[in-house]
Amino acid sequence: MLSILALTYLIATVYSVQFTAFDHSLLSPDSTFEQFVYSRLESSPWHVSNAKKYDEGRDEVVAYKGKWELAEPIVYPGFEHDLGLVLKSKAAHHAIARKLDHVISNDGRDLVVQYEVKLQAGLKCGGAYIKLLDDARDYLRFGSETSYSIMFGPDKCGSENKVHFILRKAVNGNDQEFALRQTPMSRTGDLTTLYTLIIHANQKFEIRINGEVAKAGSLIDNANLFNPPLIPPKEIVDENDKKPEDWDDRLFIPDPNAVKPEDYDAKHAHPKIPDPKATKPEEWDEDAPYYIEDPTAVKPSGWEGEWKPPLIVNPKCETGCGKWTHPLVPNPNYVGPWFPEDIVNPDYMGVWNPRTIPNPEYHDEQTPGKVRPIGGIGFELWSMDNNILFDNIYVGNSIADAELIGNKTFKVKHELEFANKQENKPKIKNEPLPPPRNFDELLRDPEVSTIYQFIIFIKLFWLKQYLELRDTYDELLLDPVYAIKNNTLKIILYTLVVLVGTTIVLGTLSTIAFLFIGGEEEEQEVEQHRVKVYDVSDDEEERDRIEIISEEINDNVSVPSVQAVDSDIRKRKV
Template sequence: MGIQKNVCLLFIIFTVAFANEVDDFDEASVEVVDEPSNIDIPYSSPTPFDSSKVYIAEHFDDKDKFDKNWVKSAAKKEGISEDIAKYDGLWAIEAPERDGLIGDKGLILKSKAKHSAIAAKLSRPFVFNTKPLVVQYEVLFQDGQECGGAYLKLLTDGPHTSSLANFQDKTPYTIMFGPDKCGNDHKLHFIFRHVNPKNGTIEEKHLKPDNTYDVIIDNKLVNSGSLLEDFTPPVNPPAEVDDPSDKKPADWDERERIPDPEAVKPDDWDEDAPAQIIDENAVMPDGWLEDEPKHIPDPDAVRPDDWDTEMDGEWEPPLIDNPACTDAVGCGKWEPPLINNPKYKGKWMPPLIENPNYKGKWRPKRIPNPDYFEDKYPFKMQSISAVGFELWSMSNNILFDNIIITEDITVAEDWAAETFNKKRLKIHKESESIIEKIANLTNEYPALWGFYILVLVLFVVGILYLCCRPSSSASHKETEEEPVETDKKKTDEVTEDDQEPILTNIDQSEVANDEDKEKYSDQDDDDDEEGEVEVESEEKPSSEPSLPKSGEGEQPVRKRKPRKE
């Protein structure tokens, strides 16, 4: 079935074989031909390679040809109101809104919620005999499919096909085929109208949903079956039917089991005992507020200004949940709960036993079917001489294209290769991912593998270089750690490295004690003896902590002389 993005090709084949060949129905299928592998997708209006086997081939690219061959219905639908009975839906020849090929056009249903019908004659009637029938067309729901159909009718040859302006739902058809949807009900209609060879009546045969009939859409198997066996009602009626005059006897007993007539209800069986009783052992839970009602009048409610006591009665505020019950176990009058009654047995019924008079399920006797016939060749349907779309849909902008009816499957396949396959190929190309495009380009130009390998090698080399090269911080560290003692000038001058940090925020009261004085004094004496430290100014203890300042009152600065080797 068609989807909003992809155009759908509907394809059905009928074949038949007669005596001295194959005595059954061969095949009926809907299928899509595989997409071509070439990338070039030029388009020109298709032409069947063997027109002698074609009954209609319409690509809708030629507006003048369309106006000449196709007739819009001017009929009215029967049995409905006059204002909606007319077939006034709009049809147009336009290019697809998207994904179309340059120069390709289609027949578009422009109206929704209107009855729409249009038809065209075949070049000659198709007679169902020994030649197969191949019907193929495309449908694209450009705005999605809400509720409605997109099926094609093959109109039965007769007087009504001579005036296609009167085409409507009552116009006889031989085959109806195509998608239909409303809500969650999806269908692929395949209906053929069968003529009863015995009395000449016509009956629609609908394809059943579960069978072995081959119906393939977009290369997916949807159904499979045969004209003889897998339609409902069946083509051939049953040889026997129930006798309508046969009636079931009055004494016919169909009961397999019956109540035991000898069973007696026990004396202690109390049918009046209730199923549940009050739990006598239940106790009101602690915290149950029996004096608090579950609901109280809303204290914030105000009587409306337009309240009329005479008309509306005495005003009462609305009730709200009692806030006092929010955290309580319960409120209001407490009642014990109900429990199952151990003495409850319910209504007594006698046990069932085998029915000694059982005769089985009654069925009327079978008699030969007075309407029985056997049609071995249901393929021999009524000849067709026109095709048409007779639709009502809640979806507009439904596009139909490339209708072909032929007796040769290869003609239909070639027609699809020039139309449908190219559209699918374009959609596929436009939806390709970057990886798919690179893969396709590489398949076309294998020399690109060398370029890919070169890029990969350069990438790997770059990664290795970034991971293994010396870091700038390590190189700088090695430079700083090089020995410089041989280059230093031996001098007593204070260098930048010799000057120790100045101590700040020293609590003089803590270091003014005798032990600290001796400690610092001994350390200074040791330094003086070694001739390595000089004190420029004597430290004066103070009861208040002092901070280093520029100028007077600075902390003592120690100068370290380089040691002599």
């Protein structure tokens, strides 16, 4: 399968599979199919909204400032020059809509909405769903308050990931939203995903992802499928009904005629009892108080009113004072608390439930999937991610049309994108690398040159020596006596190699240091001496002669010693 896809991508690369518009004559005449075959967004029937909305997060009214444009995919493209509608801004409110070519109604007919989503930058937090709008709307004012009939498509933020399916219907004169409870999860990969919603004329529905059914059910049979239910119950619980105070709903009660056992006090009443072996200590003074006034306390100077010294623990109570009682110890006969046996409650009145009353919101709905006529479509989104591409939007009454479009557009495009991704597969973090080829494999490879084979041989040779040296070192650390006894020559050889190598490296470094540091220090010493002799001379002519001699010394390849300079200067002075 991968080879076929790779071949498909190769053909697409070599022969440049160009995008060709779908033949609309193959579709039902009352449907709308949008492929974004426009030169510019301004020349298309799409209108970027200039409305405003209330942002609950900011607690303010904000405008739809998000940018839209027509562009080709930039991540694993399929067809060449295949444009789509792209949401371009990050962390911004976006709104764009268009009028359908024909008003779509599902009165006694199937209703199908299908479109492609390509998340080129992923979807960390945001929506990519589409809204099917009511007819005769001002699309320049399209926003969150615009009435719609169906909202369908992916939405993800954090751990919440779902494919919305929301019906908006008028109930008793007021619009109400009915959202699917258990929704399928959206696809968050970087390849194009095809989302399809079908509401059948028999009031069943399907949600397909990439042509496969991800969720299906009946809009009539399952009352808990939507929140709130599309068909409300005939009766509801009376919230004003209260449980009577004398209502006895206890099925079992303790036997009121049960009698305590004769050994109740010994086995059940007291988990602890006074220690019968304990006796009062002789020093225990039952007449002495536990607290007495502090005899050493002194009334503070300037105290007004009655003064009493503070209380302290009676020194006589070191052993104990006050009434003496036996300390408690665990009851050796205690077996636990006693309970009377349960019997069936003769006054049991059953489980109490509040009474039900007719539901004032009930309506006999035979076609809950029927919606108001659809005259437009739009995207009203907020997303933290940009470069979300929408393409191949179909709204109509034919399932066969939607399947034909999917086979002719999405299926071929998805295969090209998949082959493109396999050809340019991104590197996986910490992906294990294949083992390197050994030297025998390199020798047998006719594409490897002789020079490269020789270089590989040298590398492998030194790698082998390094590994053996490291193994010998580890053995020496683990058991020196055994290692020296069994690998004497190897250890001596490696020791000599290390010593010689270290000597060469250190000698080279010392020579370089001497050339750059020692020479500079000697030149500085000569210069300091020249300045010293130059400064002590009072004869201007003599000072010039000294300067000339010093310059000649500096130009000399072999720098003379300080003593030679002094001797030369003295000769010239004489």
